[in-house]
Amino acid sequence: MVEQGVGRRSFDESNRLQAALHRMVPGGAHTYARGADQYPDDMAPVLVRGAGARVWDADGNEYVEYGIGLRSVTLGHAYAPVVEAACAAIADGMNFSRPSVLEVAAAEDFLDLVPTADMVKFAKNGSDVTTAAIRLARAVTGRQKIAICNHPFFSVDDWFIGGTDMAGGIPADVADKGIRFSYNDVGSLEAVFAAHPGEICAVILEAATATAEPQPGFLDGVRALCDTHGALLIFDEMITGFRWSEHGAQSLYGVTPDLSCWGKAMGNGFPLSALAGKREFMELGGLNTDRDRVFLLSTTHGPETASLAAFRAVVETYRTSSPVEAMESAGRRLAEGVNRAATGFGLGAYVEVIGRPSCLVFVTRDHAHNPSQAFRTLFLQELLERGVLGQSFVTSAAHTDDDIDATIDAVREALPVYGRAIEAGSVDGVLRGRPVAPAIRRLAEPRRLGL
Template sequence: MREFHRSNAIQARLHDLVPGGAHTYARGSDQYPEFMTPILVRGDGARVWDADGNAYIEYGMGLRSVTLGHGYAPVVEAVTAAIAGGVNFSRPTELELAAAEDFLALVPGADMVKFAKNGSDATTAAVRLARAVTGRETVAVCAQPFFSVDDWFIGTTEMNAGIPPTATVRFPYNDPEALAAVLDSGTIACVVMEAATALAEPEPGYLTTVRELCDRAGTLLVFDEMITGFRWSTGGAQQVYGVTPDLSCWGKAMGNGFPISALAGRREFMELGGLRAERDRVFLLSTTHGPETASLAAFRAVVAAYAETDPIGRMEHAGRRLADGVNKIAAELGIGDRLEVVGRPSCLIFLTRDQRGRPSQPYRTLFLQELLERGVLGQSFVTSAAHTDAEIDETLAACRPAAETYCRALESGTVEGLLRGRPVAPALRRHAAPRALRREA
């Protein structure tokens, strides 16, 4: 068995100093098997190492923000050169113009762009702008996992303590009639949605209908491209599906892990945050660190890498091999309907079900536990361009015994005796239970 003594000690200390023990809820210790929460110290390509010296093949890759691999040399070199000349100034830099030109050359239908640091900056700016444009308050969000840490979205989740009632309504994906009913109220400032997700492709004509419904209602259409941008294509889902939103929000893979996001959109709307507006100005985005040189240089290096190589092709190749391999193992064990890898090849997840076919956190935790013991780290099977055939082969070699343990649990009808510690729990939940920690005296 692997040892996690140093990682566990650091994790315990983090809980003393950082609420939740991590700066992102999705990275919390409650998202991993108890007492098996590696604290990472470095990464290279598709591999990472923890404080105890354990090595892993990593999936998820910085919550999908790393597509070229950890420590990708051209990005590191570009950032190193940029920061040697200073990081943050009291006036714009020429780098800001170059980065804006690079971005707008990639994104169809966008006339202007403004950079920030995280995805919530961009989505909340889009909501603010849509409200100013339409004079309406209500936001219609698609029933998809996550859009922002800000009140307008978090107020709709289970973790809504301290948030006043929000003017946000939800609508289901791939259901144009439901969206039409929401828009018929005449109160919707904008529709915020992912054009596609790992598990859901738009049905034929759906996104075109969404575009038409928004136009008819005088509502702005906002695409969240945080995940789809630089994973579906460099131009995002809007390029793949041929539907142009009024505004789009970007982040994650833009900087190969460096903190950068963007709000892009039509000039007539974006100008309301500038100095050429003929009506009341909108406080669009204004961040001290939005234009710092490190992340803009990283972004430009990412753009160059996508132009010169084929990261998406490599991610999809790795993903197809991995999904096919794991699903074949599960089928051979007779549990293909209980343990399954699904999704777009560049954005895979694994589904874990109990003996009755129900989604199961205990069985998910058991699979995570067995993978960790064999050097595979990840809440998903999201790949990067750094995942070579060798990494996929090693992962499949780890998945077979992990799946065999999973099979034994299904046969016995319980994870007891196989799972060490408590199961993982949803990141956004009302109470710390079932993974609450006892406060030390």
């Protein structure tokens, strides 16, 4: 159901393509967060192209996009300087049997940005480098167990996924080596060290998240505990890097990790990640050590030239302009506009935009004020009909005032539908199809195919 004057968009071609994906690709997407089960039934656009903050799907529908490449695009889709740099590199060949000069230049650029690190090694996925960091920490300390902060995601590899609801195929003894602690709770980390004396090789966490800033003394306390107990401190900068600052969250909060892991926005959508850290640890994967060597990272495509050239263009853009400021400005404007609209409809307690301005999320609550997947799906459904695509309200530097205004207008038109569901105490009659489901869950239900 949509408001009068808003016709239903066609998703026929997207649905046909999505069905083909389900036949050929487990889950119908190559990333669980991109799955059709994360969108309303029969309303999962299959995209054709993007420019700036806009994307177009296979049915010709245009959207303002948020989340924008799972937070990997900070400068906007098809950002010309990045595209031009990558194309120029491609024209000279992408992959060789020896390092290219781009590897030297890109490493210099990275270490200039992150002066707390002495060495860097490039790869392709975030999981590549977080797992390399854990392997290195185990080698440095001779220990096996990991203190893992209760953030949603660190890696596709066994050491992390073994502790989630999708632990099928992972030996229990691998999963048991990961011990969880709570963000902003130094006491919970102290308890981990106390329960496993001399066994913790590393502590891994995000310095900050979209909805949680470190409380005074928390990161310093984590650093001190690592030093006291001889564990390495690993910061995951996948999201915070280039979104909080091009120098990473570590630069904002003044706490230096032993190792840090980077990815996502490094290449503005081009596949690139990085492990960075102190020389005394990183060199265990190199040739300047008398210890047993660590198989740190060795990837065929890690140093391909297109992504390294893209990264260098990203660095230059951050050097000569202020993308973080632009993202935060757009985010503040969006949050204020949406929250003002929700309050105006008497729905401020049910629909709310929260988080860091450069990394916003929206909260959707039911009639009892509880977070609700069903009401989230209704909100997504109504935004999709009105040309807004996103599982969040994460902005890029390419989001213009017109994009933000269009989004606020779409929310304003969607709120009466949401309000009727709140009054009724149910999405029945307004939500078409089933609610979305968590991307990481044990069973295909409640979005199993064929139901």
